[in-house]
Amino acid sequence: MTCDVVILGAGPYGLAAGSHLRAIKGLDVRVFGDPMWFWKSQMPAGMLLRSSWEASHLSDPNKAFTLDAYRLQNGNHMASPISLEKFVDYGLWFQQRALPDLDRRKIRSIQLGAGGFRLSLEDGEEFQSKRVVIAAGIHAFAWRPPVFSMLPSSLVSHTSEHPDLSRFAGKRIAVIGGGQSALESAALLHEAGADVEVIIRAPQLKWLGWKHRIQSLGPISKIFYSWTDVGPAGISRIVSSPDLLKRLPRELQTRLRKRSIRPAGASWLPARLAKVPLTTGRSVVSAAQLGESLRLKLDDGSERSVDHLLLGTGYRVDVTRYDFLAADIVAGLRQSDGFPDLGPGFESSVPGLHFLGAPAGWSYGPLMYFVSGTKYAATTLSRHISGKFCS
Numbered sequence: 424m425t426c427d428v429v430i431l432g433a434g435p436y437g438l439a440a441g442s443h444l445r446a447i448k449g450l451d452v453r454v455f456g457d458p459m460w461f462w463k464s465q466m467p468a469g470m471l472l473r474s475s476w477e478a479s480h481l482s483d484p485n486k487a488f489t490l491d492a493y494r495l496q497n498g499n500h501m502a503s504p505i506s507l508e509k510f511v512d513y514g515l516w517f518q519q520r521a522l523p524d525l526d527r528r529k530i531r532s533i534q535l536g537a538g539g540f541r542l543s544l545e546d547g548e549e550f551q552s553k554r555v556v557i558a559a560g561i562h563a564f565a566w567r568p569p570v571f572s573m574l575p576s577s578l579v580s581h582t583s584e585h586p587d588l589s590r591f592a593g594k595r596i597a598v599i600g601g602g603q604s605a606l607e608s609a610a611l612l613h614e615a616g617a618d619v620e621v622i623i624r625a626p627q628l629k630w631l632g633w634k635h636r637i638q639s640l641g642p643i644s645k646i647f648y649s650w651t652d653v654g655p656a657g658i659s660r661i662v663s664s665p666d667l668l669k670r671l672p673r674e675l676q677t678r679l680r681k682r683s684i685r686p687a688g689a690s691w692l693p694a695r696l697a698k699v700p701l702t703t704g705r706s707v708v709s710a711a712q713l714g715e716s717l718r719l720k721l722d723d724g725s726e727r728s729v730d731h732l733l734l735g736t737g738y739r740v741d742v743t744r745y746d747f748l749a750a751d752i753v754a755g756l757r758q759s760d761g762f763p764d765l766g767p768g769f770e771s772s773v774p775g776l777h778f779l780g781a782p783a784g785w786s787y788g789p790l791m792y793f794v795s796g797t798k799y800a801a802t803t804l805s806r807h808i809s810g811k812f813c814s
Contacts, residue, residue, distance in 0.1 A: 439797035
């Protein structure tokens, strides 16, 4: 069996890309994955999306499957911030309408083959595809600092590993990190009855409050902020347009990317963390198991004894950690600090292999880390592949 394009992944980027590519007449497209898997299986219940309503739509070519259409059809009373449960349900609703024949089987391996790629599925089926689009998300990139590498998962885990934080009720929990994932997890843990402390390396926390103050100015606020809801005032307008961003010097692109995704918490979190100790300007220098608990030593010499350590340490892109990519593909990938170096249409140095989402962040900027980036990514990808296919 052969096809023109295979999409690996059925999260926001895979679903958006699939819906756009399916609109190209005569193009044989197959999409594989468990729809919204990471969101429904690896994110904590009770979570709220940090992105605004306008920045949380999944993109389809006819703009028929927006959040507004979902809310209208389902009679849901939704508002911003959007709950995780509603967003997952929206994603599944999108998939059922845009890609009803999505294949839920897992792709085990992708290898170079005659005229493209050879793919193997979990049930042993193999087939060929001229092009492959990787939209596999960030789960493989969860960052675990070396100081905790030898400790068991029963004592140390990443925030992406817990769909239900209520299991820690009554436990002493330390959370490391000053970003949204760490701070919201701490709030949920506290609300579930855990004894929580957040340890933050930065000297002070950053909260995302200025955007709402500037938006209160009305239409003039659009000068400072793009609807994509990525980046601080002014920078937001630049990073919302990857075509513009790519014209800037590489050093400046990197600075703007890091500035736009630096750790910060949503403006609705401080009230929920009012009774949670927030220790800033400190880092853990050692951790040792003591029976069923963990002894942490901080860089100021102080110590903590906890039942569990939760790492809100984010993600570090490294496409070699995608275990489905064969060695011959990895060897042909031109990379920069773990990111694939992508050309027009998100195409890598391996002809016919495309990457969407966070792995595209080095080449296309911080917009690719967020749901609002699905519009640019899907339209750019489909335009590129349509040009190749039609030519």
